[in-house]
Amino acid sequence: MNMMSEAAVEKALDRQMNDISYKMIGKDVSVYYGEKRALYDVNLNVRENTVTALIGPSGCGKSTFLRTLNRMNDTIDGCRVTGRITLDSDDIYDPNIDVVELRARVGMVFQKPNPFPKSIYENVAYGPRIHGLAKAKADMDAIVEQSLQKAGLWNEVKDRLHEGGTGLSGGQQQRLCIARAVAVSPEVILMDEPCSALDPIATAKVEELIHELRANFTIVIVTHSMQQAARVSQRTAMFHLGNLVEENDTDKMFTNPDDQRTQDYIMGRFG
Amino acid sequence: MSISLLLLIIAVIGVAGYLFGSWRANALAGGKLSSLHSRPGYYGSFVAIWSVLPALVVMLVWIIASPIYISSTVRGGFPEEVKATSQAEQNLAYNMIGAISRGLNTLSAEEREAMFADSATARTVLAAKGVPLAADPAPYMLTSADDLNRMTKASGTFLSILVIVAALAGAFVSYRAIAPKFRARNRVEGVMLVSLIAASSIAILTTVGIVASMATEAIHFFNMVPAWEFFFGTTWDPRFAAAGATASSGQFGLIPLLAGTLYIGFVAMLVAVPVGLFAAIYMSEYASRTVRSVAKPLLEVLAGIPTIVYGFFALITVGPFLRDISAQLNGLVTGNYASFIQAQSVLTAGIVMGIMLIPYVSSLSDDIITAVPRALRDGSLGLGATRSETIKRVIMPAALPGIVGALLMTASRAIGETMIVVLAAGVAARMQLNPFEPMTTVTVKIVNQLTGDLEFTSPQTLVAFALGITLFVITLCLNIYALYIVRKYREQYE
Known part of the structure; x- marks a missing residue:
């Protein structure tokens, strides 16, 4: 990719942002864990081909909100979601929606790298295989290669595709998990503190990768690191005690936020 | 002084030692506990331990040693002609002396006089006091019994003194050892x-x-019996020899028993593994918390049923049921209502044993499946896999080594199981492949060989120990291998 085309991509992205096309729209989203309410009527829209960062102190509900976007909360006993979340105008909590199909469209990368105890190849091929995306072995090989390339891991692992995925370093494992998510060609990728278990160099690689992925995917990332939010995202949403405090352009958020609480959090006065 | 009274005295000294010890530590600290190395309670415990432990050790040694000493002294006092007799006869004499000595304690002084004057009356006199003797005692026995009584009494007194002195000495020494810098803790x-x-x-x-x-x-x-005949013999025919007749030795071939054991164990695993595994998958992956909290204990109740009850169940319910249903089936197909499954058969024993094993399989596998990290489940579900795809492709492969270990442990239980097979498998030691016929197992034959009036010197009885140790080695190997696999699997996630 040369300088010109990269600039062109940036320009195209900027234009898209001006039109503002929303990929996912959350309206009055509330989440309850049994009796306890974790989210209070959150209204948050996710823009297409944009990195949206969710920040806030521990227990503020940012991860909970992230997990409502692909219904991963369904796997938690006693969890209940109210309100309305749409993906390209499909209500994802509609009883007619197949949650399996939804999660194929909205992929997820977790806090701790969680490669399956299989080979690197099988890890990436897992998603395409269960969704029947590849007919022949050659197709699967191509998908695996492309995914690993998109995750910036191909050069490091191309000679040992059939060795165990758990033998990679932490940063490589996390990029393998990203490759695994990318392999099913989702439209949105959710990332739940993807760098919190990684060292600074691995973090830098993953951040660079997020930046590149933005061209093809819509990304929502939960992060504890304000610097990371500032580095990788274009939009930032600040949560506090289960409420959405403020959602704004990242630049504005970190220089001149509208809400006093955002300012206090970013300045390190609480959290 | 009786042993229980002595124990009470030791306990009292111990408690007193504790109280004095902690009191002294407190006094030494002078209100500043930080000047002590340990808290006062530790000083108290230190004194208590030193009062009680040495005294108990002395008591134990004395109780073991003194009867041995007394017995050898009394035997040493036997007249020469008694000493010349066999060990067994000397034992008889000593036992009679013991009985006389018990009887002597119940006599008044005059009765004693009279009895010592004429040893021939001893038997009737003692019988009147409720101490029967096997024969008229020889005169030396009365004196020996008297010696025995005297020594026992002396030993008792000496024991009491020794123990109390030991307790007090321990208490005193340890009490003196208390100092602020003393590391009592x-x-x-x-x-x-x-x-x-x-x-x-x-x-x-x-x-x-x-x-x-x-x-x-x-x-x-x-x-x-030569080892190779036992381990590689294919005929089991121990031939219960009449007492004294050693001519008919019988044949002790292990193979038919081992075959029966493994066959029945195999049928049991065939029942237990799929049912137990599916139950475990349901419990760990699908069941809601309420269902799980009710169903899991219920399933585990099965493990608490004594195996003899399963044996009844096999004998009076499952066996006849299988026999009758096979007769009906045979009748429908051929018109001949003869049952082809016998009530006691490999199938009956295997099925019931399998039912017994279900909770072991399910509970062990459930633990192992639950131990698969949640992150792997989330990772798979997050890629759009369904629950069953996640179980099949991620969870089971990850849990497989552990499950194999659990199954090996279950198999070793199946091999060692006794009561069900005793009642349901039959006793015929045969080698055949028809599961509808009775076969027998190693454990059944151990029971058979050891029940009844038998002398413990014939191979017919001793073979039970050879069978037992063979069984022990087999299950031990299975368990060790299972532990090895389970441990290896644990390392993967730690």
Whole structure:
């Protein structure tokens, strides 16, 4: 990719942002864990081909909100979601929606790298295989290669595709998990503190990768690191005690936020 | 002084030692507890331990040693002609002396006089006091019995004095040792550590003892029957020999028993593994919390049923049911209402044993499946896999080594199971492949060989120990291999 085309991509992205096309729209989203309410009527829209960062102190509900976007909360006993979340105008909590199909469209990368105890190849091929995306072995090989390339891991692992995925370093494992998510060609990728278990160099690689992925995917990332939010995202949403405090352009958020609480959090006065 | 009274005295000294010890520590601290190395309670415990432990050790040694000493002294006093007789006769004489000595204690002084004057009256006199004698005692026995009584009494007195002195001395020495810099806590914890080690060694030593006792008996057996005939013999026909007649030795082939054991175990696993595994998958992956909290204990109740009850169940319900249903089936197909499944058969025993094993399989597998990290589940579900795809492709492969370990442990239970097969499998030691016919197992034959009036020197009885140790080695190997696999699997996620 040369300088010109990269600039062109940036320009195209900027234009898209001006039109503002929303990929996912959350309206009055509330989440309850049994009796306890974790989210209070959150209204948050996710823009297409944009990195949206969710920040806030521990227990503020940012991860909970992230997990409502692909219904991963369904796997938690006693969890209940109210309100309305749409993906390209499909209500994802509609009883007619197949949650399996939804999660194929909205992929997820977790806090701790969680490669399956299989080979690197099988890890990436897992998603395409269960969704029947590849007919022949050659197709699967191509998908695996492309995914690993998109995750910036191909050069490091191309000679040992059939060795165990758990033998990679932490940063490589996390990029393998990203490759695994990318392999099913989702439209949105959710990332739940993807760098919190990684060292600074691995973090830098993953951040660079997020930046590149933005061209093809819509990304929502939960992060504890304000610097990371500032580095990788274009939009930032600040949560506090289960409420959405403020959602704004990242630049504005970190220089001149509208809400006093955002300012206090970013300045390190609480959290 | 009786032993229980002595124990009470030791306990009292111990409690007093504790109180004085902690009181002295407090006094030494002078209100400033930080000047002590340990808290006052540790000083108290230190004194209490030193009062109680040495006294108990002295008591134990004395109780073991003194009867041995007394017995050898009394026997040493036997007249020469008695000493010349066999060991067994000397034992008889000593036992009679013991009985006389018990009787002497119940006599008044005049009765004693009269009896010593004429030893021939002893039997009737003592019988009147409720002490029967086997024969008229020889005159020397009366004096020996008197000696025995005197020595026992002296020994008792000496024991009491010794123990109380030991307790007081221990208390005194340890009390004097208390000083602010004295490390009482480390000493007390050292004693705790030693007692913990002692507790665990008891379990291990017991195992060693059991193996050793089985091995000695088994060696006796192998002296009479060659090992290769036992391990590779294909005929089991022990021929219960009449007492004294050693001519008919019988054949002790292990193979038919082992075949029966493995066959029945195999049928049991065929029942238990799929049912138990599916139950475990349902419990760990699908069941809601309420269902799980009710159903899991219910399933585990099965594990608490005594196996003899399963044996009844096999004998009076499952066996006849299988026999009748096979008769009906045969009738429908051929018109001949003869049952082809016998009530006692490999199938009956296997099915019931399988039912018994279900909770083991399900509970062990459930633990292992639950131990698969949640992150792997989330990772798979997050890629859009369904629950069953996640189980099939991620969870089961990850849990497989652990599950195999659990199944091996279950198999070793199946091999060692006794009561169900005793009642349901039959006793015919045969080698055949038809699951509808009775076969027998190693455990059944152990029971058979050891029940009834038998002398413990014939190969017919001793073979039970050879069978037992064979069974032990098989299950031990299975368990060790299972533990090895389970441990290896644990390392993957730690």
